[in-house]
Amino acid sequence: MTLHRFATFSIHLTQQAEHALSQWIEPCLGCDLISAGAIRELRSDGTHLHLHLHNELGFPAEGYRESLSRAVKALLLAHTNAASVEIEIEWAVSAASITRQTLPGVKHMIAVASGKGGVGKSTTAVNLALALAADGARVGMLDADLYRPSQPRLLGLSGLPDTRDGKLQPMIGHGVQCMSIGFLVDEESPVIWRGPMITQALTRLLQETHWENLDYLIVDLPPGTGDIHLTLAQRMPVSAALIVTTPQDLALLDARKGLRMFEKVNVPVLGIIENMSLHVCSECGHEEHIFGSGGAQRMADQYGSELLGELPLDMRIRVGADDGVPVVIAEPTATLARTYQTIARRAAARLSLRAQHAASTVLPAVIEA
Structure with missing residues (x-):
């Protein structure tokens, strides 16, 4: 092959690859890799x-790197004239500017x-949270x-958290940093506080905990759309929200209210997770x-949102919750754990795209009457 033909072939091969990549939707991102800005080099x-x-x-991809590499390699071999394909994959979670400024140690x-x-x-x-940690992220x-x-x-977890330099040190459970009022009050004692006290307690738990170099801080909110939700949405640097519901009409009615609340305060909703979607009988396999x-x-x-995934009604989820060993830890290779993993990756990937698009835009939180 002459030098000219070699150069022409190489250019044509690169063009074939670019076209193939532009037509393939990466499952976690929900768009092609070129649009996502994920390609550093193609030669x-x-x-x-x-x-x-x-x-x-x-988004975290330690556990996904190999399967992503295989999928892209198969795509390029099938849709180009390449005889061989080499793929390198790096990932990193970039910090949201507003979060970095107001909550050090959290991206x-x-x-x-x-x-x-x-x-x-x-x-x-x-x-x-545990699925994100299993994929290489630092999670709280x-x-x-x-x-x-x-x-x-x-x-x-149990016991009292340590303090250092006037800040609470998060407790560590299965590699995840955790802070909860449950560490500071007796498990069987009710918390009987009015709204302002709740708001102050939440603010202190968040800002007076020494979160150490987190990619993601997952916030487990109470049901409803009350003081805690408004405090978090208006005063805290929330990057995005996830809505959990069951298929039941009553649950969906309330879930809609939660979604609309986040819309009103300019917190993007990454998607919806349907829990208890299906029950499979452990004896006969009947699905209901x-x-x-x-x-x-x-x-x-x-x-105009997205269903990120469906989780079954499964006894292993309940057992893991009661035992303090969630199913992602107890059975990491099981289908159920892989479902959580897929949902977590999709959520993190959608957040990465939103973070790119909103890098130069900060919207004020507004409550409509």
Whole structure:
């Protein structure tokens, strides 16, 4: 092959690769890698392609790197004339500027909310946090349900947190930094506080805890749309929110209120998670939609949001919660844990895209009458 033909072939091969990549939707990002700005380098050397995905793949990908590499390699081999493909993948979570300025040690705050109690929000929040940590992220958990704190039990933690230089040191459960009012009051003692006291307590738990170099601080909110939610949305640097619901009409009605609340205070909603979507009988394998079906998808369609995933009604989730060993830790390779992992990656990837688009824009929080 002459030098001219070699150069022409290399250019054509690169063009083929660019076209193939522009047509392929990466499952976590929900868009192609070129639009996501994830390609640092794409070059050809004869019949060899080299692709370097870099930091703009802005979500944790330690456990995903290999499967992503295989998928992209298969794509390029199938849709180009390349004889071989080499892929490098890097990832890093960039800090939101407003979070970095107002909450040192935290890159992003993600609120996990539900309009109604009893939908499995706290259990979902802790498993998502652990899934992000398993993918290489540094993760914290703020238990903002001050009336009914559950994260100490879910993470198998007890005792009083240490203090250093006037700040609380988070407790560590399965590698996740955690702070909760549950560490500071007796487990069986009710918290009987009025709104201003709750607001002050939440602010102190968040700002007077020494969060150490977190990519994500997951905030487990109480049900409803009360003082805690408004305090968090208006006074704290919340990057985005996730809504947890069941398919039941009553739960969906309340979940809609939660979604609309975040819209009103300019907190983007990354998507909706449908919990208790399906029950599979452990004896016969019969599948039954106990709480109805398709509700979260309809809600996502109605509000221009996205259904990030569906979780079954499974006894292992309850057992893990009671034992302080959530299912993502207890059975990390099981289908159920992989479902949490997929939802966590999708949420983190969507947040990375929003962070890129909103890097130069800060919207004020406004409450409409």
